[in-house]
Amino acid sequence: MLPHVSPEVGMISPRTRARMVARLRKDGIADERVLAVMAELPRHLFVAEALSSRAYEPISLPIGFGQTISQPWVVARMLEVLLREVAPQRVLEIGTGSGYHAALLAMLGMEVFSIERIEALQRRAAATLGKLGLRPHLRHGDGALGWPERAPFDAIVFTAAVPCALPPLFAQLRPGGILLMPMEEDGQQRLCLRRWDGARIQEQDLGPCHFVPLLAGTVSLSQEDTTWIR
Helix, strand or coil, X not given: CCCCCCHHHHHHCXXXXXXXXXXXXXXXXXXXXXXXHHHHCCHHHHCCHHHHXXXXXXXXXXXXXXXXXXXXXXXXXXXXXXXXXXXXXXXEEECCCCCHHHHXXXXXXXXXXXXXXXXXXXXXXXXXXXXCCCCCEEEECXXXXXXXXXXXXXXXXXXXXXXXXXXXXXXXXXXXXXXXXEEEECCEEEEEEEEECCCCXXXXXXXXXXXXXXXXXXXXXXXXXXXXXX
């Protein structure tokens, strides 16, 4: 159980979360570990209060700065793939965003390292995760560079689409690790799984997806509108 979820939080959404999980199960998500943590985590805390009532619908939602929180099925699908492929202990997430995906990874028992290029989002995510008693390692930085000083990782997960594989990140994977990333080519996005044995890459196409694009560089707090940090 999450240590810092108050009874008031539960008044908003337990039945709604249960309906979301039932829909995920109906739509093919079968890993009960994934379904359990998604049933427990209050997704509405990761979006603006004005959007709270829509937090459990099968849609992505804006979180500010041109970014989104992915729809529940996509998040569940990525978690299921991770657990099936490597049961990772150490995961690098490229694109913290709202912090929702990092929270679920942490609740599944993984040590999470998450990078966000937009400082206001990184701070907001840290505040939300802290209120829930979760402590993934968060960093404001350029996700395309990874986090080499904390490598190696069992898995690297992207929550933004990239036009190509990023070779420097393979060096941050342990042999046998995986890279899970949305790839964009000719305007079409596909969720791709890349397995790394230390010398060669094996690739698997997991189907269509839709994510915001991965952008290089960082955006500092002084450049941002920092409204609705809850």
